[in-house]
Amino acid sequence: DADVTQTPRNRITKTGKRIMLECSQTKGHDRMYWYRQDPGLGLRLIYYSFDVKDINKGEISDGYSVSRQAQAKFSLSLESAIPNQTALYFCATSDPDPSGDNEQFFGPGTRLTVL
Amino acid sequence: DQQVKQNSPSLSVQEGRISILNCDYTNSMFDYFLWYKKYPAEGPTFLISISSIKDKNEDGRFTVFLNKSAKHLSLHIVPSQPGDSAVYFCAAREYGNKLVFGAGTILRVKS
Numbered sequence: 001d002a003d004v005t006q007t008p009r010n011r012i013t014k015t016g017k018r019i020m021l022e023c024s025q026t027k028g029h030d031r032m033y034w035y036r037q038d039p040g041l042g043l044r045l046i047y048y049s050f051d052v053k054d055i056n057k058g059e060i061s062d063g064y065s066v067s068r069q070a071q072a073k074f075s076l077s078l079e080s081a082i083p084n085q086t087a088l089y090f091c092a093t094s095d096p097d098p099s100g101d102n103e104q105f106f107g108p109g110t111r112l113t114v115l
Numbered sequence: 116d117q118q119v120k121q122n123s124p125s126l127s128v129q130e131g132r133i134s135i136l137n138c139d140y141t142n143s144m145f146d147y148f149l150w151y152k153k154y155p156a157e158g159p160t161f162l163i164s165i166s167s168i169k170d171k172n173e174d175g176r177f178t179v180f181l182n183k184s185a186k187h188l189s190l191h192i193v194p195s196q197p198g199d200s201a202v203y204f205c206a207a208r209e210y211g212n213k214l215v216f217g218a219g220t221i222l223r224v225k226s
Contacts, residue, residue, distance in 0.1 A: 004158070031212070040124075042204060042218040043159070050212075058213070090158055094212075102212045103149065106158030 003027045004107035006091050012113045019078040021110050023091030031094045032074040033104065034058075034066060036087040043090065049074055050096070081114040088112075118142045119207050121217035130226045134192040138205030138217055141186065145207035149214065150179060150190050153202045162203075163190070195224045 004025045013019055023032065030051045035043040035058075045058030047066040055066060063085060065077045078085055088111050092104040120139045128134045138148075146167045151159035165172040165179045165188070172179050178191045192199055205217040 035216075040218055042119075042121075043216040045213060045215075048213065092158075096212070100147075102147065102208050102214060103161045103164065104214060106151075106160070108156070108158050 002108065004091060004093055004105055006089075006107040006110050008110060009108065010111045012115065013081055014115050015082055017081050017114075019081050019112065021076045021089055021091075021112070023074045023076070023107055025072050025091075025093045025105075025107075027093050027095075027105060028071075029093035029095050029105070030071060031096060032068065033092040033094070034064075034074070034076045035090045035092065036060070036085075037090060037109075038087050046076065046089075078112075078114075081112075083114045086112060086114045116141075117217070118145075118209075119205055119215050119217040121203075121205055121220050123220050124218070125221040125223070127223045127225060128195045130197055130224055131194045134190075134195045134199065134222055134224065136190040136192075136203050136205075136220050136222065138188045138190075139186060140188075140207050142207070142209060142215075143183075143186070145209055145215075147208040148179070148181060148188050149206045149208070150177075151204040151206060151216075153204065153219070159204055192222075195222075197224050197226045200224045 033048040034046040049068045091107040094104045149164040150162040153159040181188045202219045206214040
């Protein structure tokens with residue numbers, strides 16, 4: 001079984017709809033992240049959480065919100081989806097290791113299309 | 116303004132030859148650099164990293180070189196294999212343990 005899972009894997013929705021993307025992990029990591037990938041721009045950080053009570057905005061948080069329901073679960077919501085939120089979304093986890101490189105473990109991604 | 120840049124969108128290499136992927140950065144406070152590999156329909160997977168206090172790290176066929184004065188790092192794959200064909204992302208760790216990613220380079224290894 002995959003360590004980091006994302007649901008759904010693909011979603012097509014319409015402008016103005018509310019969408020929730022979910023992420024679960026079995027790695028026991030405290031830290032979780034949401035990224036989006038766009039062609040030519042790489043992965044950009046939307047939100048991150050270093051523990052259940054800690055939520056932080058990333059580089060591109062406008063139009064998104066998150067909820068950390070438990071150590072293992074981190075969901076991303078688009079309150080009112082717009083077409084330029086069409087992208088590939090990745091969830092990731094990591095272990096706190098100040099002396100290490102902060103290797104992050106990624107889920108398989110959710111392809112979201114907003115019409 | 117992108118802090119981590121991968122200026123080559125794609126690279127094509129013959130099987131058995133060396134693949135060299137490049138990455139430039141602007142923030143001198145980055146303390147770790149990582150390379151990730153991504154296949155279609157999968158999430159990125161960690162490949163190799165290097166601390167900012169080192170200039171080389173090697174793991175099998177993969178070697179990462181860091182030139183701090185030039186703010187440049189490169190990933191060497193020798194010998195290249197068809198299974199290495201993927202998108203390669205360079206990433207840098209900044210304060211607060213966050214990673215900043217480059218745009219990626221598509222590597223195609225021809226057999």
